Amino acid sequence: MNETLKMSPPLISAQAIEKSYAKGQHKVPVLRGAGLSAQRGEFISVIGQSGSGKSTLLHVMGLLDAPDIGEVMLEGRRIDNLSQAARDKLRNRVFGFIFQFYHLLPELTLLENVMSPLMIRNSILGYFRQRKAIRDKAMEMIQQVGLEHRAKHRPSELSGGEMQRGAIARALISEPEILLADEPTGNLDSETGAEIMDMLKKLNEENQLTIVMVTHDEKVAQQADRIVRLEEGRIATLSREAA
Amino acid sequence: MYKLLLCLRYLRTRYIALASIVSVMLGVATMIVVNSVMAGFTTEMRERIHGFLADVIIESRDMNGIVDARAQIQKVKDAVGDDIVAVTATVEVPGMINYEDPITGKTFTHPVQIIAIDPAGKASVGPLKDNLVSYQPILENGEVRHPALRDLDEPVSFNLTPEAQDYRTLKAQTDALILQEQGIGVQEMDDAADEGLPPEFEEVLTDDEPPTSFEEPQFQNQPEEARDLAAPLAARVFIGEQITSYRVKDPETGEMRWIRMVQPGDDVILTTVGSGTPPEPVHFSATVTDMFRSGMSEYDSSLVLMNLDQLQENRGMIVNGVDAITSIQIKLKDYSDAESVVRRLRAKFPPGAVVVSTWEDKQGLLLSAVEMETAILNVLLFMIIAVAGFGILAIFFMIVVEKTRDIGILKSLGAGSNGVMTIFLSYGLGLGIVGSAAGVGIGLLFVRYINEIEDALSWVTGREVFDQQIYYFPSIPTIVNPMMVFWVALGAVTIAVLASVLPARRASRLHPVRALRFE
Numbered sequence: 001m002n003e004t005l006k007m008s009p010p011l012i013s014a015q016a017i018e019k020s021y022a023k024g025q026h027k028v029p030v031l032r033g034a035g036l037s038a039q040r041g042e043f044i045s046v047i048g049q050s051g052s053g054k055s056t057l058l059h060v061m062g063l064l065d066a067p068d069i070g071e072v073m074l075e076g077r078r079i080d081n082l083s084q085a086a087r088d089k090l091r092n093r094v095f096g097f098i099f100q101f102y103h104l105l106p107e108l109t110l111l112e113n114v115m116s117p118l119m120i121r122n123s124i125l126g127y128f129r130q131r132k133a134i135r136d137k138a139m140e141m142i143q144q145v146g147l148e149h150r151a152k153h154r155p156s157e158l159s160g161g162e163m164q165r166g167a168i169a170r171a172l173i174s175e176p177e178i179l180l181a182d183e184p185t186g187n188l189d190s191e192t193g194a195e196i197m198d199m200l201k202k203l204n205e206e207n208q209l210t211i212v213m214v215t216h217d218e219k220v221a222q223q224a225d226r227i228v229r230l231e232e233g234r235i236a237t238l239s240r241e242a243a
Numbered sequence: 244m245y246k247l248l249l250c251l252r253y254l255r256t257r258y259i260a261l262a263s264i265v266s267v268m269l270g271v272a273t274m275i276v277v278n279s280v281m282a283g284f285t286t287e288m289r290e291r292i293h294g295f296l297a298d299v300i301i302e303s304r305d306m307n308g309i310v311d312a313r314a315q316i317q318k319v320k321d322a323v324g325d326d327i328v329a330v331t332a333t334v335e336v337p338g339m340i341n342y343e344d345p346i347t348g349k350t351f352t353h354p355v356q357i358i359a360i361d362p363a364g365k366a367s368v369g370p371l372k373d374n375l376v377s378y379q380p381i382l383e384n385g386e387v388r389h390p391a392l393r394d395l396d397e398p399v400s401f402n403l404t405p406e407a408q409d410y411r412t413l414k415a416q417t418d419a420l421i422l423q424e425q426g427i428g429v430q431e432m433d434d435a436a437d438e439g440l441p442p443e444f445e446e447v448l449t450d451d452e453p454p455t456s457f458e459e460p461q462f463q464n465q466p467e468e469a470r471d472l473a474a475p476l477a478a479r480v481f482i483g484e485q486i487t488s489y490r491v492k493d494p495e496t497g498e499m500r501w502i503r504m505v506q507p508g509d510d511v512i513l514t515t516v517g518s519g520t521p522p523e524p525v526h527f528s529a530t531v532t533d534m535f536r537s538g539m540s541e542y543d544s545s546l547v548l549m550n551l552d553q554l555q556e557n558r559g560m561i562v563n564g565v566d567a568i569t570s571i572q573i574k575l576k577d578y579s580d581a582e583s584v585v586r587r588l589r590a591k592f593p594p595g596a597v598v599v600s601t602w603e604d605k606q607g608l609l610l611s612a613v614e615m616e617t618a619i620l621n622v623l624l625f626m627i628i629a630v631a632g633f634g635i636l637a638i639f640f641m642i643v644v645e646k647t648r649d650i651g652i653l654k655s656l657g658a659g660s661n662g663v664m665t666i667f668l669s670y671g672l673g674l675g676i677v678g679s680a681a682g683v684g685i686g687l688l689f690v691r692y693i694n695e696i697e698d699a700l701s702w703v704t705g706r707e708v709f710d711q712q713i714y715y716f717p718s719i720p721t722i723v724n725p726m727m728v729f730w731v732a733l734g735a736v737t738i739a740v741l742a743s744v745l746p747a748r749r750a751s752r753l754h755p756v757r758a759l760r761f762e
Contacts, residue, residue: 056756064655064755085659092657103652103759107252120658124247170656 009076011210012178013037014061017070018233019053030056031067032233038178041208043201045221048230054214055182057230061212062095062180063087092121096171100183102163104155110166111151114138117174141169145199161192168199179203181213185220197223246662249653250669253642254677260670263638264678266631267735271682272689274624274731275723279690281617282727283720288613291539295546296602297331297368297572299584303597306336307518308560308567315571322591323584328576331364332568334554338515340547341526342487344504351504353486355547357515359554362399368574375481376534377404377507401479401532401550403508408475411508411530415472476510478529478553484536485544487511507531513547518558518567527557628735632742635674639667639746650750651758664751671743675736683732687723694718 014036020029030053038044048054059065061072063079072080079090097103104113115138119127127134142151145165147158155163164184171179181200185193201223203209213224221227229236254260301319303309312332319330338357343350365371372378372395381389392404403411487505505511509531516522529549537543551568554560560567575584581601588599603610643650650663689696697719 059756062655064759088654088657088659090657091655097655099655099759103648103655105249105649105652107249107256107649112248116653117656119248120653120656120662174657 009073010037011040011042011075012061012212013073014057014067015071015073017057017060017067017072019056019060019065019068019070030233031060031070033070034230034233034235035070036061036212036228036235038210038212040177040210041204043204043211043223043225044213044228045224045226046212046214046228046230047216047218047221048236050216052230053233054216054230058180058182058212058214062097062178063091064097092117093174094177096174096176096179098164098167098171098179098181098184100186102155102160102167102187104163104166104170106155109152109154110147110158111135111138111142113155113166114141114169114173117170121174138169138173141173142166144172145169159192160188161195164188164192164196165199168196168203172203177210179209179211181211183215184213185215185217193220246665246669249666250673253646253666253670254673257642259638259641260674263631263635263674263739264681266634267628267675267678267739268682268685270624270628270631271679271731271735272686273627274621275683275686275728276689276693277620277624278617278727278731279686279721279723280693280719281613281620282722282724285613285617286722287720288539289610291537291542292606292609293602294370294374295537295539295542296605298575298578299573299581299588299599299601300605301571301573301588301592301597301599302335303569305596306516306522306569308334308569309596310562310567311565312568315568318591319571319573319588322587323573326576326580326584328574329364329367330571330573331361331368332551332571333361333365334359334551334558334560334567334569336515336554336558336569338513338547340482340486341512341514342505342509345509346504351487354545355483355486355513356545357513357547357549357554359549359551361551362401365548365572366399368572371399374535374537375399376484376536379536401481403475403530403532407507407532410506411475412473414508418472475508475530475532476528478513478527478557479532479550480511480513480529481533481535481548482511482531483543483546484534485540486547503534505531507533513549515554515558518560525557525559527553529553625734628738631678631735632738635671635739635742636745639671639743640749642670643667643746643750646750647753647758647761650753651755651761654753654755655759660751663753664747667743667747667750668740671740671747672736674743675739678739679732679735682735683728687728690721690723693721 014034016033016035017031018029018033019031020027022028030051034053034057036044036046036057046054046057056065060067060070060080063072066080070080071078074090074094079087082090104110105116108116115134118134118137122130122134139148139151142148145168147162147165147169150158150162150166155166158166164187168184179200184200185196188196197220200211200213204211204225211224213220215221301315309315316330316332320327335356335358338355339352340355341350341352360371362371375393377392378395380391392406482505484501484503488501488503490501493500510528511531512526512528514524514526517525535543535546535548552566555566555568573584575581581603585599585601592599653663654660
């Protein structure tokens, strides 16, 4: 990192996060002081064995989970201690999530799934006022991931790759600053996985989208700008490799 | 917006929720049907009770009554003349009726309440005509078999109908013939026909006006007394239909039918107490000119209506041309003034001598019993809807568990706890509204076609579900009160929403990460 970059705070940073889960009567530590920061436009992969706490780190950064100790900063401002409503709003506007199991809502069509972040953002009245705009935008996102012929289908009628592309469209419609991907290729065959990775890389390069991706697959991880290795809740190595 | 969309989607796709809709629907439908039928029965019953009782009644505490009917009525008119439509004086005393079963020849004695009325006056304070059999068409299986014997325009009187007069004439002729054949003299025949009546009976007979209109050729050469037999006596009565009737089951058709032992045109003997001190029993014969049928079993099995002057005379209530009465019946212009009328009358009449009450006061126990019955039924039925509420609670918990991951997804997309809670609350509201609407529809349809349903049920089960003979109604009376329907529906919707509060809270408190990991 050069000096100028160090001057401005990183877009997102998690500092000295400690988090443990209660299992029965025992407390199982998952994160033991792990930290991670991402500059705007960076593509970082977090790699580690299962149980190393990489998903938890991602959840803490995305405000899905609160750290026991530590801070999460967005552009230098602490966000993990904000009110529930403010954190909900940040999740809706600043973060986009992609999951291993796609997590599309089974009752809704692909189009409705893609529209859902904007439905959540707007009140019923607001939604009806700009229904057309939201619809158009959702269609645009669906076109961007190449699923326009599938817009009216339910998730159960889509293939894994299609569902993940739909999930990406859903994450992008709210124009997030940071895309948090949790094993986005974990459930896909290598060819489809590669397609998804290409899509993420393209988003990173063309739209300067900041991506933090969690994976256990070395090959997938290699495609990021930077690899962070997590072992037993601590950062083991920071390697910087060109994609 | 997602709340509404998801809520509607869940309503359409969760078939298990239909179970809760059905339970709400059945509860609402049952409540509407029961309330409508109860309201119908109550209104019908009130009408019947009220139909015989006047709006406000002044009763003497003493069976000997208060003197001078005309003066008392004038007193009422002076006190509350502006608020009343009509007022009439009556004498009400307990008594006994004695009659003969024409088939077995056995005589029966029954306790009765004798109410002596002026027919025109009584008809002016309440619908007397509707309660007399001769004004009602003869029905069989709900169809008119014979039109009413009297025209509805004919004023109420103690005159015999032509049919009853014919019957009486025929009876007198037959009796006379039988006695003639047996060679019994006219004087003896009279005694036999009187069935050994005490001498008072003779007095009544002699008081009787000789009939003027009635002349039959074969009677022209008969003695005077024989013609009297065919003319009605001076004392005339309407007797409650159930007093002299009994029900038997037709062995062939299995239908219950009433057997009448006394017909209009027959004579009965009435016994009551005179107004002297000590009270002496008095008895006299009276001709039955009509049957009284109000539909209130209590009245139909105990009331005997007779002409006022004759009862007053027989009881010795007329002293020096001044009569006495035991009660004054008043019809009000507007029943809502009853309280103030009663108050003013109480001030005017000495409380030691009379009791002033409204018809509702008099039948207060019965009316409040029916009200209580309706209230308890409502509580019980609302419990059914509450049970449906617990069904919703259980089903909702299941749906929340099933939808745990979706809740996590929504939260990861930025939906707040309140938003998630709203989904399930509005889901409950939706179920409640759909269930209530269906229940209201089914309930109203059921009420609308209740008699057809009853017919179908009777046909299927092979026995009368709603026995007209027992209830007197040709069909099941129902009244749908729109406010009742509204409250029942609102109550059901409220219960559905309340039942969804707990599952909705649970859903809203789900931790997003744990929800997402939920398999």
